Amino acid sequence: MRHHAYVFDAYGTLFDVHAAVRRHADKIGPDGQQLSEIWRAKQLEYSWTRTLMGSYADFWQLTEQSLDFAFLKVPSADKKLRQDLLDAYWRLDCYPEVPVVLKALKADGARLAILSNGSPAMLEAAVKSAALDQVLDDIFSVDIVRRFKTDPSVYDLVTTGWRLYPDAVSFQSSNRWDIAGAAKFGFRTVWINRTNQPDEYRDLAPGLILPSLKGLLTGD
Incomplete structure (x- = not known):
């Protein structure tokens, strides 16, 4: 979906x-x-x-x-x-499917953002190095609230900034603890389980589990 x-x-x-x-x-x-x-x-x-x-x-x-x-x-x-x-x-490689997936979602009319523990300077450098700056609408850094994930104030940066209810946001993370925090906040969550890790936080289950971001386009 x-x-x-x-x-x-x-x-x-x-x-x-x-x-x-x-x-x-x-x-x-x-x-x-x-x-x-x-x-x-x-x-x-x-x-x-x-x-x-x-x-x-x-x-x-x-x-x-x-x-x-x-x-x-x-x-x-x-x-x-x-x-x-x-x-x-400062110049980390992005995963191979990332540019294709983000460009496809953007072309489909979606609004795209990063929500990260990273400092603004770190995120800006990584995004530019991976040439993702043209497809992202926003970069939300925890530096604004001076608390890290999974504090609810971090996830609220998106809902306040975009004036959306939490369930209007699809949130993707490879970190299971991050997915738990986002699920507790009310986001629709997609766990990108790249290394086939066992599930945890069973009471805060992801809405979907995918092996890579490609599944956002294909559904698997």
């Missing part, structure tokens, strides 16, 4: 969060995947703890801090690559 308003999470949904480490895999060595997974896990953990404490720091600061922690946990990785990895994070 097509909708009039589609909102997408950015990191892990449109942009591959592991692309930065993969770009320098030869220099990092055999523990690159571990480094990348720790980097991502801590980035999210810091966002949740900061929100619970009421001590906001923008997502770029958390990205830097979580990479530093990852280097401590993976001593085999060369810390001299720190700046290279951070620079690469």
